[in-house]
Amino acid sequence: MRPAAARLPDALLAAAASWAALAPLSTLFDSYSWTGPAVLVSLVVVVTGLLARLVIRRGLLVLLVQLLAGLEAAVLLHGRGHTWFGLPTWETVRAFNNVLFEGRMTLVRYAAPAPTNRGIIVGLTLLTLLFVALIDFCAVTRRSPAVAGIALVAAYLVTATNSGAPLAWYYFAAPAVLWLVMLARTGTGSLRRWATLVARPVEGDRPRDPVDSFADVARNIGIAVLAAAIAVPLIVPHFPTRFLVDGLGRSSNGTSDAGFALSTTLDLKRNLQSPSDKPVLTYRTSDPSPSPLRVAILDEYVGNGNFRTDSTIADRAVSRGTPLTALVPDALPPGLTSILDAVPSDNIERAEWQFRDGELLHPRIALPYGAASLDVDGQESVREYANGQVEVEDTAKRYTVTSVEVVPTTAMLQESRVSDGVFRGWNQETVTPQDLAIDPLATGALSQVLADVVPPGATDIEAAIAIQDYLRSPAFTYSLDLVPVAEGEDRVAANPIVHFLATKQGFCQQFAGTMVMLARQFGIPARIVVGFLPGRLDKGERTVLASDAHAWPELYFEPLGWLRFEPTPASRSGAVPAYAREGNGTSSATASSSTTASASSTTRRAQPGVDVPTPQGQTSLDRPIWQRVGDIPRAAWVVLALVLGIIGSLVLPVTALLIRRRRFAAAADDAAMVELRWQEMIRRIGDLGVRTPDALTPRQIQGHLTERALLSREPAAALGRVVTAVELARYAGPGTSFADPAKDVDAVLEAVDSSRSLVPRLRARLLPSSATAALGRSGRRIADLPRAAWEPVRDSVADLVRRRR
Incomplete structure (x- = not known):
């Protein structure tokens, strides 16, 4: 059994269909960062399939080679630091397992669009590997695109049943x-091989290939069915959404009775605030001035x-399936009981809260600061994490x-010295190195x-107060419209944090995020909290809307733990906490200096390059190569891709031309030249889709081509002269010219070419047999190199063994 052809057009078409079916996945996640690795792995699978089909006879072995190559590509992309010279080990398996568990927890916890963390990226890369390899195996290696359609529709349904909206x-x-x-390519090819498909040309006319008539009927049916499939759902009633993955599909835009999904992946380039007036929850509280939730x-x-959210949070759970009331009944929240004696009773504030009509989708729940006990109707357990979530x-x-x-x-606030590295209560369950990471x-x-x-x-x-007051000063403007990054800015000036410090315009x-970075740079652990402002008070009850979504920083102070600060201007956030006000916990000199600094900052120009210093002595050549490559304009990459694509498309045609010229130049005599012309004609007509059985004589081939290629009078006469020349060359005496x-x-070639449709003609020119x-012979020679190198060694060893005997 001969190896299959590479089938480049079919492989590219199958890869395009695979990605068309995977494209809706972009609606389930909040960024496209997963597509880069997935595309690279897809290319590895497709190229490996093209090469493997040239040298391997069995389709399952081709699929196995594709899977192994794609898996190795995924390991090189995502498993750095867990491999042995680039090869996977047991450590790689464990690392992938941990990352995939993170992705699984993301699918369970988040409503669409879910955050695109590393677990999601790795998971989608592996999913793409399996999917593209499966489609390529069915549609290309096994030439069964109908079977591949089952996998394509399955991939589409996975997204459709989890998006929450049409x-x-x-x-x-x-x-x-x-x-x-x-389907059309495979069906047309099969139809052309039918022995009963014989069309008689009409004298004086060049009739159309009858296969095209069958293709037209099939095309019209396919278009009609596709149009109906798109139009019918617009007419019939929608049924309630049913989700395949718990968590991922929940969406407030769905046809199901879903609630509000607050994004918990914070991107400083996007707007957290929702313009919706949809109520998220309603509550009553004994706290006269409640803090954000x-x-x-x-x-x-x-x-x-x-x-x-820290990707290791799942590994640092305080409790799983245990009610909070069982952990700290009527007591202070965890972490505060140790300082109870140091806090005057007047400084401990207790409050009761009753929430109803909650629409915040699970697993999220809005809680006030210092939540010590929680009782959720209809639920026996909650999950509490070490960071307080x-x-x-x-x-x-x-x-x-x-x-x-x-x-x-004031004394407790002044006591904290974490910026000096003094962590008397440093605990990996409370503060981690992540809380000090800076850009x-x-x-x-x-x-x-x-x-x-x-x-x-x-x-x-x-x-902390100086940083907060600086950001709340008149130098900064609260606005939902961000100042765009100027074209040509370097990566430092275009950084979102640097850009905000330069333009001084943004939202919460x-x-x-900027206060978190400034606090970390100073040495204070800091993090961001996403939640809601207290809401609107009406007749003793507060209503929180989707538009009340807010973000603020928390800074770590010992022995108090995490404290809330509010750098967003008062027009949006309201007043700052009492302990974070200027003069409360700070010396007068400090307050004066802070005020002076804030005031002086208003006179500085908010322009890139003035407020934002660049590293001293650094030039573009000092930066890593990947950063310099990243600065290349997108248009240049497009032009480069087009040039490389054009050059790549010319490789095979130029190779065929060189092979043809070399063969003709090596012809020994006129008879050999005639035979080469004949063989070249048969091969090129076969490239156009009119294949000739090997067992036929030249006269039989003449009749076969006249009927199959629909040759009119003049091309048929030219073909007869070529056949006569071949017969003379084969049977005439030596020395005959x-x-x-x-x-x-x-x-003849021109006549056959003009009777073909556009696709066969392009294929014949770009992919000459x-x-x-x-290329196939070169691949087989390369594949045989290990065997060719091993056989002399094996024979030498065998000879040595025989001699010793």
Whole structure:
């Protein structure tokens, strides 16, 4: 059994159909960062399949080679640091297992669009590997695109059943059209091989290939069915959404009775605030001035202004399936009981909260600061994590909370020295190195701001208040419209944090994220909290709307733990906590210096390059190569891709031309030249889709080509002259001279070419069989190199053994 052909057009078509079916996945996640690794792995799978089909006979072995190559590519992309010279080990398996568990927890916890963390990226990369390899195996290696259609529709349904809202029509149309094209290619090829398909040419006319008539009927049917599939859902009633993955599919836009999904992945380049007036929850409380409600804690900085929940949070759970009331009944929250004796009773504030009509989708729940006990109607358990985040099993419609909040004293605030590295209560369950991570591109700008704003010798609380007051000063403007990054800016000036410090315009996300970075640069652990402002009070009851979504920083102070600060201007956030006000916990000198620094900052120009210093002595050549590559404009990459694509498309045609010229130049005599012309004509007509059985004589081939290629009178006569020349060349005596039938061969080729449709003609020019056969031979020679190198060694060893015997 001969190895299959590479089938490049079919492979590219199958890959395009695979990605058309995977494209709707983009609606389930909040960024496209997963597509880069997935595309690279897809290319590895497709190229490996092309090469493997040239040298391997069995389709399952081709699939196995594709899977192994794709897996190795995924390991090189995602398993760095866990491999043995690039090869996977047991450590790689364990690392992938941990990352995939993170992705699984993300699918369970988040409503669409879910955060695109590392677990999601790795999981989607592996999913793409399996999916593209499966489609390639069915549609290309096994030439069964109908079977591949089952996998394509399954991939589409996975997204459709988890999006929570109807997908756009083109998400269905794109894979459906590509699948129909794959079916058409395979069906047309099979139809051309039918022995009963014999069409008689009409004299004086060049009739159309009858296969095209069958193709037209099939095409019209396919278009009609596709149009009906898109139009019918617009007419019939929608049924309630049913989700395949618990958590991922929940969406307030769905046809199901879903609630509000608050994004817990903070991107400083996007707007957290929702313009919706949809109520999220309603509550009553005994606290006369309630603080914002916490929902999620974002303590891991992932670069480019992006924060997310620490990926190791699942490994640091305080409790699983245990009610909070069993952990701390009527007591202070965990971490505060150790300082009870140091806090005056007047500084301990207790409050009761009754929440109802909660629409915040699980596992999220909105809680006040210092939540000490929680009772959720209809749920027996919650999950509490070491960083204070709480999750529930189902949407919390009604629940009650008892809160115990400690109002820190001035002495307690001044006692904290964590910026000096003094962590008397340092605990990996409370503060981790993630809470001190800063953006390396923003280091220069952060240091400059701290030098201007924080006076020398300031304590932690003095520095925190100075930073907060600086961001709340008139120098900054609260606006939902961000100043765009100027074209041509370098990576430092374009960094979201540096850009915000330069333009001084943004909303709560910019203010919170920047204060976190400034506090960390000073040495104070800091993190971002996502939640809601207290809401609107009406007749003793507060209503929280979706538009009340807010973000603020928390800074770590010993022995108090995490304290809330509010750098966002008062027009949006309201007043700051009492302990974070200027003059409360700070010396007068510090307050004066902080005020002076803030006032002086208003006179500085908010322009890139002035407020934002660049690293001293650094030039573009000093930066790593990947950073310099990243500065290349997108247009240049497009031009480069086009040039490389054009050059790549010419490789096989040029190779075929060189092979043809070499063969003709090596012809020994006229008879050999005639035979080469004949063989070249048969091969090129076969490239156009009219294949000739090997067992036929030249006269039989003449009749076969006349009927199959629909040759009219003049091309048929030219073909007869070529056949006569071949017979003379084969059977004439030695030394007989023959005329070169090159003109008649060209006339036949031109006639056959003009009767073909566009696709076969393009395929014949871009993928000539002489070049692909040469590529296959080269591949087999390369594949045989290990065997050829081993056989002499094996024979030498065998000879040595025989001699010793």
